[in-house]
Amino acid sequence: MERTHIANIVPGSRVKISGFVENLRNKRTMAFIVIRDITGKIQVTVVKEEHPDLVPDIDRMTLDSVVTIEGTAVANDYVKLGGIEIIPDSIRIESVADALPIKDDSAIDSRLDYRWIDLRSEKNTLIFKLQTEMTASFREFLLERGFLEFHSPKIIGAASESGADVFKLSYFDGVAYLAQSPQFYKQMAMASGFERVFECAPVFRAEKSYTRKHATEFTGFDLEFSYIDSFRDVMKLEEEMLTYMIGRVAEKFGDDIVRLYGEEYRVVVPTKPFPVMTVAQIYDEIEKRYGYTVPESEKGDLTTDAEHLTYRLAKELYDSEFLFVTDFAADRRPFYHMHDENGVPQGFDLIWRGTEITSGSQREHRYEQLCENAAAKGLGEDVKFYTEFFRYGCPPHGGFGLGVDRLTMLFLGISIKEAEFLFRGPDRLTP
């Protein structure tokens, strides 16, 4: 007999269900077992006198044991769970669970130690249903627009952009490093004439940070595309891609998110275009409105506090959760961003709910100009392997990257420790 998912059970039908024991009341004459699978929960009711053969297995059952049960689905208004119960005629125990070492309200570190148990709740499973929908929407959006998926190497020969924050590994008789981003390689794909590429893959940062948004390994979603006219084309693609993705998430999980994470995290499908402000405009407004000031020397980039304040600002000014920020100071941006004739970097950050989720830009694709920019930052030799990509012809191009885990955090108001399947931090390498 084929298994039926709990959400699909129809009263009056014979069913086979499989799942974890969510709840168990084993009385003298009756047993009530709640079974949970990935779609829902249902009560199984046993009148022991009618099924003495089932009693030994019920007595062996523990919370979170895995069982397969065949029986008849019956409508019963007294049953709280959806008004249906299963009257079983067979029970098979697939796996008996030891007493669980954590509870729903255990400390986060214990929950991470036993992450596979922590992930069993409906609330936590939703995190990964949402993440699946997010990446599937991104890919679908991009594949329809002619993007190729590529896989760039994570083991690299030279510590790229900067030597800091890079993990070093033994590589046979030498050393190698773990890639901090596919930035250089997605640009290489442009020099190869691939025109449009994306990658969804792990990135590694050897940062000893203990904030709620830092991890030493996370999943990056990166893309790059050719023949743009300016970085505004990159912003346009990003707002379309995010709007599409959020629309899909809202449709599929909007109600679940409110039910399990609260009204505060209701999914708001953005309206396009997203508002755009320069860094200077933002500092003007948040000084005027909220009395927030920083020294002139800090005004080339947004401080973390200023970043957070943009949530309120974008809401007040534009009723938007998103805000594009442009016109950063050149000394606060990477050397590979293109500059306009006044030296202004042709790039942007995108802030969602007061947290930066993207940096993007048009890249400098002209070999001589790029070498000059690198030299100006004192990076000439360090990035020579990269500047070579631009010596033999390269289209104008731009792109951006998004953190899959960071977007997940912001959707649900959780920390990165919960947004990752298995968090990795300076003090966390297990399980």
Added chain:
Amino acid sequence: MERTHIANIVPGSRVKISGFVENLRNKRTMAFIVIRDITGKIQVTVVKEEHPDLVPDIDRMTLDSVVTIEGTAVANDYVKLGGIEIIPDSIRIESVADALPIKDDSAIDSRLDYRWIDLRSEKNTLIFKLQTEMTASFREFLLERGFLEFHSPKIIGAASESGADVFKLSYFDGVAYLAQSPQFYKQMAMASGFERVFECAPVFRAEKSYTRKHATEFTGFDLEFSYIDSFRDVMKLEEEMLTYMIGRVAEKFGDDIVRLYGEEYRVVVPTKPFPVMTVAQIYDEIEKRYGYTVPESEKGDLTTDAEHLTYRLAKELYDSEFLFVTDFAADRRPFYHMHDENGVPQGFDLIWRGTEITSGSQREHRYEQLCENAAAKGLGEDVKFYTEFFRYGCPPHGGFGLGVDRLTMLFLGISIKEAEFLFRGPDRLTP
């Protein structure tokens, strides 16, 4: 004006095209420029007398420079490339290329040194169009069947299955390792009740192998699913998924593959079910048919030569490029495979065109039995972090893994050095 891809150009229309200079004949009165973008090639014809303003840019142009050209598409039967040429009225040089350091017939190591140039040919670009279609088909197939995508950590605290062949890295004040496979974590997701998961991500192998199919980093496509009745369910899903994928590739790129790689690599959409033989049956047949013998002590697993011979065998016996192999000796399979009552591992290999592409199995999900199996291989303490996943309830489950690069190799008859975007081997860490 919007850019038109070359493949979409219609005679009689005004177009803007962008791409690389594929060919250039700059004569005294005329210039013929062939432009290549990701969709095709087209000739641009300039009568210099009519457009003296274009001459300086044409004189600056070199092979593989990137240009944007606006003009009118004109039907012309004398033009070999599709009978269309562009009569331009503007030319913009986006990027001037230096003289190219490699040619189509350069040695593989030079081509890898300048991989971004090597990838520009139609033949090499097809590799990644095919790979994109492959992974997109897999994901689409699995998402329709309720699989969740997950991202397991690549930095791990303990050298898993075996200490050999694992890259070691400095992790702040300690050490860590790079994951050789998501095996343990995809099973962990089963213990979490995720029921069905897949992952497409890099895997790392510190093997000093120099064959045409080994790399130190490659892209793995892994999946695992719960509530199976036997490993035959895993085989069934795999044959359906591969058949779906190959059908899509055949439809989209079948003609291109034959045109660029030859008749030998014509895509053959398999018919289901794939044939199944035991290891013993294969040795019987290849001894009888091809006189190939190995000592009795080798007969628990297929030798590399035996594996290759199965291509001929599966063709002769079943007219199939695929062959499932079952009934390996227990001492040649990992401890986590389930055994039947006779100790036979409940798993399989899948061979395509004489090369193994998958190992799969039903896993041992019962905690006590799993610990016994690990102990029997002398692995008790080493895998304790993993056996813990099964102590608190776990559904029966199974799965398999595929190498994206290896499948690409077999589709096109190329080596792994060409099938990867950027190959990584013991002597190759750049670019």
